Amino acid sequence: MLSLEKDIKDFAVNAGASLVGIAGRERLIGPPSIDPNYVLRGAKSVMALALPMNVPAIYDFLDKTSSGPHNIDQARMNQRMHRISKELADYIVSLGYKAVAVPPNNTYRRALDPFSTRPSFSHRFAAVLAGLGTFGLSGNVITKEYGAAVYLGSVVTNAVLKSDPVLPARYAMDNRCRTCKLCDKTCTLSMFRDDEEEHLLLNGELHARGKRNNLDFCNLSCFGLHSISKDKKWSNWGRHWINDYIDSQPDPDKRQEVRAVLMRQGSMAGDSTPRFEVIRRIGKNLWPRHYIEDYLPDYDNLSKNEDEIFKLLVKYEENVGVVGLKDPYVLTCGQCALVCGPDFEETKKRYDLLTSSGYVVPGLNGNMVNVKTLDEALEMKAKYPPRVTRQQKMKDARDSGAVWMKSYFGFEPIEEFKNWLYQLKNKKACAQAGLAGKEASAPILVYPRYLKAFLSKPNKKKP
C-alpha cells in the first residue's frame, strides 16, 4: 500500500523538487524558528525541499564573466521553489489536511532590532532535521548531492508524518569542512570563524557550525557594501568598498560601530531600498509564472550578450513593481554558499575561479568592469566614483528606515521568552558535553547607541 509519506514525496519530486525529506513533530525541537506552529497552528510535520543552483551560472558569477546568469537563476529558482511548495501544500490540503508553504526568503519576524532577520520558519533547521544535509562551517546547510549551493524550501502540515533518517550532526563539519575551510576565505568580512565552533541544540543533539563573528558583517558583504577580499586580491560584484576595512578587518565585538557603518554605507549607496525591495519581492511573494519563471530563460537559453541580460533583469524587476533601478544586478555576494560544491575538488575549482579573476569595479556609465590588479581597481574607483546626490542619499536613508521599521520593528514577547528558554537549554547542553561557552550566542536584541554612532563617525579614510 502506498504510504502517505511516499505519496507526498512523489508529488514533490514530480512537481520538480530535487531533494525531499520529512521531519515529524517529535523532531521539531530547537530555537523558536523551528516551531511550525508559528506559521500553521496545530502543525505536526514539515516537508523540507531543495533545488540546486545552476552551476554554469555560478562559474560565470565567480570568474567575473557576468553576475547576470546567477541573478536570473536566483529569481527563477526562488519562484520555482515557492511554486513547488505551494503546489505541494495544495495537494496535502486536497488529501484532507492543513498545509502551508513557507516562502523561500524574507519573511522576517518583528523584533526590537529590526535587522535581526529571524525568519518565520527556518528552512535550514528544517533541512537538517529532515535529513537533507548538515550545517557547514559557513552555517549553510551542506547536502551530499550539491554541497551548499542549493535553494531550500519547507511546507508545514498538520498531517502526522514519519520522519526520515538524519545524517550525523557533525557530518559536513567532520567530513568536509575541517579540511576545506575555503568558504571562510571567500567572505570579505569574516562573518564566521574557521578556527572556532558554535553549537545549536536541535532535537536533543548538538550541531556545530563556524562561530559567527558578527551577522552585520554578512549584511555588509551580502548587500554589496564591502566587496574586496581580506587579502585584497579579488573582489565580488558589490560596488562599494569601506575604506576603513580595506587594510584591517573591523573588530566584531564593536557591534554598535559596525551597525553604524552598515547604516551609513547603506544610505550612501543611494539605491539600497529598491535593491532590497527586489530581493524581498522575489523571496517572499509568489508571482504569476510569466512575470519571472517563464519570462526569464534558463542558462542554456540565455543570451551571452550583456545588454540583453541587463534588459531582462530590468523588465522582470518592473514586473514585480520595482522601477528605475540603474543597477538591476541585485545579488553581489553569497560566495560562501556558491563555492561549496558536492566535493572538495569542485569546491576548489570554484574557489580558484573566484580568487584568480581579479576585481570588478564600476567603470564608465556605472557598468561593472573586470580588472586584474589592485592598482587598476583603485584607479577605476577614483576615476568613476559613485554619483549619488545628497538628496538621493537622504531619500534612500528615509525610505530604507521606513521599510525596515514598518515591516520588521516590534516585540513578540512569547517568542522572545521561548528563545530565552532555548538559550538556557542550549547553554546547559553545551556545558554537559564539555563545550561550555561554545553555544551559538543569543542575538543582541537592540543596539541602543547605534544611531548616535551613525550620526557622529563619518567614514573619512581614503583608500
Ligand code: B12
Ligand atoms: C536572514 C537570512 C539571511 C541574512 C542573514 C544570514 C544569516 N547568516 O543568518 C542575509 C541576508 C545576510 C543572508 C545571507 C545569505 N543567505 Co540567507 N537567509 C536568511 C533567512 C531568511 C533566515 C536565516 C536564518 O535562519 N537566520 C537567523 C536564525 C533563525 O538562525 P540562527 O542565527 O542560527 O539562530 C540563533 C538565534 O537567532 C536564535 N533564534 C533562532 N530562531 C529564533 C527566533 C526568535 C524569535 C528568536 C528571538 C531567536 C531565534 O537561536 C539560534 C541560536 O542562538 C533564510 C530563509 C529562511 N526562511 O530560512 C535564508 C537562507 C538561510 N539564506 C540562504 C542563502 C543561500 C544565503 C546566501 C548564500 C546569499 C545568497 N546568495 O542567497 C548568504 C549566506 C550567508 C551565511 N553564511 O549564512 C539559504 C541557505 C541555503 C543553505 N544551503 O543553507 C536560505 C535558507 C534561503 C533559501 N530559501 O534557500 N541570509
